[in-house]
Amino acid sequence: MTKVLDSKIPAGPVPEKWKEYKAHQRLVNPKNKLKLDVIVVGTGLAGASAAASLAEMGFNVYNFCIQDSPRRAHSIAAQGGINAAKNYQNDGDSVYRLFYDTVKGGDYRAREANVYRLAEVSNNIIDQCVAQGVPFAREYGGMLANRSFGGAQVSRTFYAKGQTGQQLLLGAYSSLSKEVQRGKVKLFTRYEMEDVVIIDGRARGIIAKNLVTGKLERFSANAVVIATGGYGNTYFLSTNAMGCNCTAAVQCFRKGAMMANPSYVQIHPTCIPVHGDKQSKLTLMSESLRNDGRIWVPKKLEDAKALQAGTKQGYEIPEEDRDYYLERRYPAFGNLVPRDVASRAAKERCDKGFGVNNTGLAVFLDFSESIQRLGIDEIRQRYGNLFDMYEEITDVNPGEKACTRNGIDYYYPMMIFPAIHYTMGGVWVDYELQTTIPGLFAIGECNFSDHGANRLGASALMQGLADGYFVLPYTIQNYLADQSIWPRLSTDMPEFAETEKAVEKEIDRLMNIKGKRSVDSIHKELGHIMWEHVGMGRTKEGLEEGLKLLKALRKEFDTNLFIPGSKEGLNVELDKAIHLRDFILMGELVAYDALHREESCGGHFREEHQTEEGEAKRDDENFFYVGCWDYQGSDDKAPELVKEPLQYEIIKVQTRNYKN
Amino acid sequence: MSVTGLALILFLTFHGCMNVVALFSKEGYNWICEMLGANWYAVAATMGLALLALLHIFFAFWLTFQNRKARGSNRYEVTDKPEKVEWASQNMLVLGIIICLGLVLHFYNFWYNMMFAELFPGIHYDPAPADGFGKIVCTFSNPIYVVLYIIWLVAIWFHLTHGFWSAMQTLGVSGKIWLNRWKCIGSIYVTLLMLLFLVVVLGFAFGCAPSLCSACC
Amino acid sequence: MAKNISVTIKFWKQNGPKEKGHFDTHELKNIPDDTSFLEALDIMNEELIGEGKEPFVFDHDCREGICGMCSLYINGTPHGKTERGATTCQLYMRKFKDGETITVEPWRSAGFPVIKDCMVDRNAFDKIMQAGGYTTIRTGQAQDANAILIPKEDADEAMDCASCIGCGACVAACKNGSAMLFVSSKVSQLALLPQGKVEAAKRAKAMVAKMDELGFGNCTNTRACEAVCPKCETISNIARLNREFICAKLAD
Incomplete structure (x- = not known):
């Protein structure tokens, strides 16, 4: 039996859909709101903003996070900025243009209606955040400042130094705090959602683990919202935080929520390169650096060899021997091409042997030219904290002059390399952000909805906040409207007991494997398989091999895992093991999806499908759909593909072209 | 703490100025002593001063008690003091106690004799209670007292160099720019003030105060 | 190498x-x-x-x-x-x-x-924030972002104050176990911006009261907090908090 997906996109012309929807959706009357409970899992931009907004409306919200405070969610690490179609710069920006750029940037694999809505509410987000006291950068006249970002020809990105994510999250966190004070939000920190409870086919609660006591607890509600982020840590080394995991999402998948487009994984072009096998994570340098930094590798192979051997330094290579390959290949966008294009171009250069560090896996990002043009003070004003961060990690200061030759000042260049950064794929949701399980909603990075096959810079913050502040609080009411007739469900119901027992059993199973290998050692192996076989350049053989290795790895995990300590009390290793169990399943999903998608688009690049110049070749005839995966009752069974066809009404699908 | 502290600094300023008079003129000094000793308003001011001092001390202990509680019972195994942290700021209570001890000595040397003699006449003192100048000469002829007083002055210097800007900070009249200004003003002011006291002590200790000379000539 | x-x-x-x-x-x-x-x-x-x-x-x-x-x-x-x-x-x-x-x-x-071991419970910081570390604005109420003009210097200074990451190093370093640097950074950020001015007095009082209630110590201006702050928050924030607090109390 194949399930049919209903995306519930409202009728009418694309620009009118959201207005139409809001005009006709069902609402919950104020008195009934007080009777309705909503569980929000996660306190990142999407989770915190949704929890705060729902509580303001009158719903009773239960909000969970795995960290010690909502303010630690990984949204905090976003550096660059947030897009909005304000057109404050008078450079011709509009809702339509932001919508168009996002769909085009996503390689025509996103839903038109969703993206249009996103562009529409983007302006409200900026207003909302300014009112909260988010200190966005300003011009001397007191107006908001903007910068440009990859994939756009207008300056529409609002920023707060290099800490935009932090400031937006603190804004949402402050609103959340306000509601906690009012008693409308009950906050549960250091709690992890372990499973969703389904009663009569609807999501009616969760089983959460108190990470400090180790005890499982039951929570019942009228709707469950997961805002638990992406699955980037499947690759072990990524720019995600150490705690980021996909357990909540994968548990929902096991319970019947479909997973959409898992193969769309974004590789961020500007990360600090890997230095060794002890490394625990990769550090991102904001993409905004590409505004003023120029990316290059040596023109001559012998220079690259010398750099790799450490006998030459980057600044010693004169201007004429530098290959600014992005400017060369993409004259119109230059260093500001979308992330996937920039990432693949870097990999292409390094594969050809032009890598510039000891591992041969790095390219230069150079500020010499812009420092001479704008002065070091201006550059430090823009990127000072990023330079400091880079120096802290690598002992090299990109704002320091190395030498002067022929009247040209050469500064120490940064080294960068692509790394896993964001996952466009995720839990499938309809226009209302509801998953295939009624009553279960997914927002933020956790869902798949708005970015298509590739996300543009400064769009993640926009999407998280759009979902949380302006979309979910409306659409969830359409679901909750008829729910207030039901009495509050008791957590003593058999469904709660059964789900809790299943989680308990699973924990016992993991504890009792008593093998030899630590969680991290298996996770590293998983990351290696993923990067090698399901990474930036994918092939049929590689993916098949990868799937085989993943299955073998799961067997290794199930038979040879070792977790010290006991399940009582705080046990970090146990929690990591639960995450890893789900990362492995997620890894397989990514591989299945990548294998079936016989085209190259956005974050998914199949080496079989490229032009002669090495550009991605899409296949709109056969793959113009959302690939959704349905769980088949067991981790051992391959998931089943369900397709949601895409329909474009106003945008003409074209080959993405950033060359001219 | 800040308000009482600043008031005490103000008092020290007056006190310092009075002392300087002693350097130059025996009569002048004794006249001041007499004037301050016998008036009801001077007594009231003294009581006010005592109240300020007591409040300052009381708050010091009360806040320290609170702070120690907030610190918790566990101590760090290793602590490394950053350069930015002034030694005085971490030891205000200790410095304060040293100052209190010095104060007791000071009372014993001067104030007790002078004040009580006036309040309870009839008891015989030597030198005469009204002869404040004589007291100074007498006290600082003893080198032990001189050393004790110098230690005392150094403690007060440390206490005030931190205390002054800290008070401004607590009163909220500080900021990025004014913090350094207050620190600078405070250091100069307090140093001058303490030098003033020190000169008197040394002047009498080595017998080179102009007033002594004029007395012998 | x-x-x-x-x-x-x-x-x-x-x-x-x-x-x-x-x-x-x-x-x-x-x-x-x-x-x-x-x-x-x-x-x-x-x-x-x-x-x-x-x-x-x-x-x-x-x-x-x-x-x-x-x-x-x-x-x-x-x-x-x-x-x-x-x-x-x-x-x-x-x-x-x-x-x-x-x-x-x-x-x-x-x-x-x-x-456990070196994991500590910093919930107190959340509670202080809940006491008043926000502007009372509901989603959807906001006017256009450029309707409020904010001088660049103020915006930049507010940004510096807002950089606090709430790690608690200031409390850990303070011999008095005081949370003043943390509290003052939030109060300062919002006091510097017109959006936060409306509730500034209430906020300063509420957050300080909550901090005291939770058993944090008093500030004696030793500057240990500022010396260890990973985000370089300065004690000029504390002066501003004191100012806001005293003014709020005097106005009562």
């Missing part, structure tokens, strides 16, 4: 808030000095697990110096000693000498009880 060093880690073990803790030691051999300190602890934990022991528990998350989760007191300094000030996760092994013993302790303050 990275060189390898060997160090001894002396780390705090404690099972719960009420339990008595002790130090354990572990020798780490041949660690490349471009390894971060937390990665070195990862290596140590892998070795401990290899020996069948429980790993050393500490908080950490983003490892980019922004989430404020990491909270280790290293060789007598919160987050360890760096030139510019950085979080624990931004501390690299090149800052240590070969053969050195590195002492790792939790934040020790009554306001931050130990959960």
Whole structure:
């Protein structure tokens, strides 16, 4: 039996859909709101903003996070900025243009209606955040400042130094705090959602683990919202935080929520390169650096060899021997091409042997030219904290002059390399952000909805906040409207007991494997398989091999895992093991999806499908759909593909072209 | 703490100025002593001063008690003091106690004799209670007292160099720019003030105060 | 080029808030000095697990110096000693000498009880924020963002104040266990912006009252907090908080 997906996109012309929807959706009357409970899992931009907004409306919200405070969610690490179609710069920006750029940037694999809505509410987000006291950068006249970002020809990105994510999250966190004070939000920190409870086919609660006591607890509600982020840590080394995991999402998948487009994984072009096998994570340098930094590798192979051997330094290579390959290949966008294009171009250069560090896996990002043009003070004003961060990690200061030759000042260049950064794929949701399980909603990075096959810079913050502040609080009411007739469900119901027992059993199973290998050692192996076989350049053989290795790895995990300590009390290793169990399943999903998608688009690049110049070749005839995966009752069974066809009404699908 | 502290600094300023008079003129000094000793308003001011001092001390202990509680019972195994942290700021209570001890000595040397003699006449003192100048000469002829007083002055210097800007900070009249200004003003002011006291002590200790000379000539 | 060093880690073990803790030691051999300190602890934990022991528990998350989760007191300094000030996760092994013993302790303050080993409970910070660290604005109420003009200097200074990551190093370093730098940074951010001015007096009073209620100590201006703050918050924020607080009290 194949399930049919209903995306519930409202009728009418694309620009009118959201207005139409809001005009006709069902609402919950104020008195009934007080009777309705909503569980929000996660306190990142999407989770915190949704929890705060729902509580303001009158719903009773239960909000969970795995960290010690909502303010630690990984949204905090976003550096660059947030897009909005304000057109404050008078450079011709509009809702339509932001919508168009996002769909085009996503390689025509996103839903038109969703993206249009996103562009529409983007302006409200900026207003909302300014009112909260988010200190966005300003011009001397007191107006908001903007910068440009990859994939756009207008300056529409609002920023707060290099800490935009932090400031937006603190804004949402402050609103959340306000509601906690009012008693409308009950906050549960250091709690992890372990499973969703389904009663009569609807999501009616969760089983959460108190990470400090180790005890499982039951929570019942009228709707469950997961805002638990992406699955980037499947690759072990990524720019995600150490705690980021996909357990909540994968548990929902096991319970019947479909997973959409898992193969769309974004590789961020500007990360600090890997230095060794002890490394625990990769550090991102904001993409905004590409505004003023120029990316290059040596023109001559012998220079690259010398750099790799450490006998030459980057600044010693004169201007004429530098290959600014992005400017060369993409004259119109230059260093500001979308992330996937920039990432693949870097990999292409390094594969050809032009890598510039000891591992041969790095390219230069150079500020010499812009420092001479704008002065070091201006550059430090823009990127000072990023330079400091880079120096802290690598002992090299990109704002320091190395030498002067022929009247040209050469500064120490940064080294960068692509790394896993964001996952466009995720839990499938309809226009209302509801998953295939009624009553279960997914927002933020956790869902798949708005970015298509590739996300543009400064769009993640926009999407998280759009979902949380302006979309979910409306659409969830359409679901909750008829729910207030039901009495509050008791957590003593058999469904709660059964789900809790299943989680308990699973924990016992993991504890009792008593093998030899630590969680991290298996996770590293998983990351290696993923990067090698399901990474930036994918092939049929590689993916098949990868799937085989993943299955073998799961067997290794199930038979040879070792977790010290006991399940009582705080046990970090146990929690990591639960995450890893789900990362492995997620890894397989990514591989299945990548294998079936016989085209190259956005974050998914199949080496079989490229032009002669090495550009991605899409296949709109056969793959113009959302690939959704349905769980088949067991981790051992391959998931089943369900397709949601895409329909474009106003945008003409074209080959993405950033060359001219 | 800040308000009482600043008031005490103000008092020290007056006190310092009075002392300087002693350097130059025996009569002048004794006249001041007499004037301050016998008036009801001077007594009231003294009581006010005592109240300020007591409040300052009381708050010091009360806040320290609170702070120690907030610190918790566990101590760090290793602590490394950053350069930015002034030694005085971490030891205000200790410095304060040293100052209190010095104060007791000071009372014993001067104030007790002078004040009580006036309040309870009839008891015989030597030198005469009204002869404040004589007291100074007498006290600082003893080198032990001189050393004790110098230690005392150094403690007060440390206490005030931190205390002054800290008070401004607590009163909220500080900021990025004014913090350094207050620190600078405070250091100069307090140093001058303490030098003033020190000169008197040394002047009498080595017998080179102009007033002594004029007395012998 | 990275060189390898060997160090001894002396780390705090404690099972719960009420339990008595002790130090354990572990020798780490041949660690490349471009390894971060937390990665070195990862290596140590892998070795401990290899020996069948429980790993050393500490908080950490983003490892980019922004989430404020990491909270280790290293060789007598919160987050360890760096030139510019950085979080624990931004501390690299090149800052240590070969053969050195590195002492790792939790934040020790009554306001931050130990959960396990070096993981402490910083819920108090959330509670202080809940007392007033916000502007009371409902979603959807906001006017156009450019309707409020804010001088660049004010916006920049508010941004500096808002950079606080709530890690608690200020409390850990303070001999009085005072949270003034944390509280003042939030109060300052909102006091500097027109959006926050409306509730400024109420906010200062509420947050200070909550801080006192939760048992944090008083500020005696030792500047230890400012010296260890990984985000370079300054005590001029504390002066501003004092000013706001005194004005609010006087107005009552």
